[in-house]
Amino acid sequence: MTGIARHQASDSDELAGALSGWSQDYTQLGRGRLHAELLHIQLVEASLIYEHSNLHLHENMTPPEGQVVFGIPLSMSTDSTFNGGTLARDTLLVLEGGQEMEICAPGEIGMLGMTIDRRLLAHLLGAEEQERLEQALDRRRLDISPLSAQRLRQDLCTSIGAFERAEFDPRSADDGLRAVMPGLDCVFQGLDEVLRAPARHSGVMPRSLEQRRRLVLAAVEIMQARLDLPLSMPELCQALNTSHRTLQYCFRQICQATPQQFFLSLRLAEARRRLKQDPVQSITTLALDLGFASSSHFSSLYKRLYGEQPSLTSRRA
Incomplete structure (x- = not known):
């Protein structure tokens, strides 16, 4: 359905459900209160998106089938990653709908x-x-020139502003085309610069990096199945048939957190979810x-991550 949807989120679960048609999951790794916003302008056969968050988050996402996604950072902290590879200010993401991927911003x-x-x-x-598009989809992540990146940001912001000011109507197919064509032209200008230039480096993920990413995904799957049970790092390493050092290295590269930090964040997120579902518990x-040694220890860890006591979360629910 066409239209403009705005969302403000103070919780990773709220943010995960904000983008219609996408499968998204966020893990909050940074301490403090989450302040996130999302603007989704659904057009006829296209959409425009703006998303902003203030904390260290790990996002797992799958765009809708049948869509091609073009994305570029507007603002960012250093050391952000896409599928474990560097996500720079002038990195153009070209993504196929239906494929799972991750972004981690510290x-x-x-x-x-x-x-x-x-x-x-x-x-x-x-x-x-x-042909250019298929090459870009194979790479997923391409570093375009600063000029092309800035033009793309400006064109996307201009198109979003036109809908917010009601100069364009999201229900109009003609307005939808007018909104996406300038950005699409910028995308292909950037692709021409990269794909026609002599190969300096490939945006394709090295096999070793892909293996690290898959190891992290497998570890997270085990963690999610054990949120209410003790899970030691030796147990996790044994289940994955890997060493503690390798697992630590992979998590730091992909998520910029240790496995222990990530597992704790998952358990605290589950606690927050349950507090909202059943505030009187x-x-x-x-x-x-959830396997915490005491309520005081749990409350201390919860406040450190979310900036509030669990009792306050219950009262707000």
């Missing part, structure tokens, strides 16, 4: 993006541009159910 990040239906792209692009019982 602090503030703002992203601009547009999605375009595959059928519309087939109508708009010539044979050479289609005993915090002591909840803490023990």
Whole structure:
């Protein structure tokens, strides 16, 4: 359905459900209160997106099937990553709908993006541009020139502003085309610069990096199945048939956190979820159910991550 949706989120679960049609999961790793906003302008066969958050988050996402996603940072902290590789200010992301991927930002990040239906792209692009697009989809992550990146940011911001000021109507197919065409032109200008230039480095993820990413995903899957049970790092390493040093290295590269920090964040997120679902439950019982040694220890860790006591979360729910 076409239209403009704005969301303000103070919780990772709220943020995960904000983008219609996407499968998203956020793990808060940074301490403090989350302040996130998302603007989603759904057009006819396309969409425009702006997302901003202020804390260290790990995002796992899958765009809708049949869509191609073009994204670029608007603002960001250093050391942000996409699928474990560097996400720089002038990094263009070109993503296929239905494919799972991750972004990890150790602090503030703002992203601009547009999605375009595959059928519309087939109508708009010539044979050479289609070939460029497939090359870009294979790479996913391309470092374009600062000038092309800045033009893309400006065009996306201009198009978003036109809908916010009601100069464009999201229900109009013509307005939708007018909104995405300048950005699409900038995308292909950037792709031409990268793909026609002599190869300096490939945006394709090295096999070793892909293996590290898959190891982290497998570890997270085990963690999520053991949120209410003790899970030591030796147990986790044994289940994954890897060494403690390797697991630590992979988590630091992909998530910029240790496995222990990530597992603790998952357990605290589950506690926050349960407090909102059942505000009258005993915090002591909840803490023990999730494997914490005591309610005071749990409350201390909870406040350190979320900036508030669990009792305050219950009262707000």
